[in-house]
Amino acid sequence: MPKPKSSFFCQSCGYEASKWLGKCPSCGAWNSFVEEVVAKAEAKNDWRQETGRSKISQPKTLEEIESGHEVRMATPDQELDRVLGGGIVPGSLVLIGGEPGIGKSTLMLQVGLALKNFKVLFVSGEESEQQI
């Protein structure tokens, strides 16, 4: 089994180096480097296999890209599906914006609750657990 790969990181600014350094070349801090094991590439491959993505992405020309084959997940909200172009694209990120109190959290909670066959992670930086 190969030795786990490790790098040295400045605890002050996050600068990464392959060997221990007394002084950080980025922020100038002294004795700020600590060794950390870097996650092996195999762990990333597992994630890609779980999500059905190929291991290696290669650049493509526009002619090589097929359109219209995206699998979409329907939400309980027809209008939201329409705005999203037919539903949620797995692996995509959707930014929901709007005025405070307009119903962004309520809409996302309803969508999350309706996706019964999926694990949903609801992250909030504003509301308390009780408010959610």
Ligand SMILES: [Zn+2]
């Ligand atoms: Zn530094």
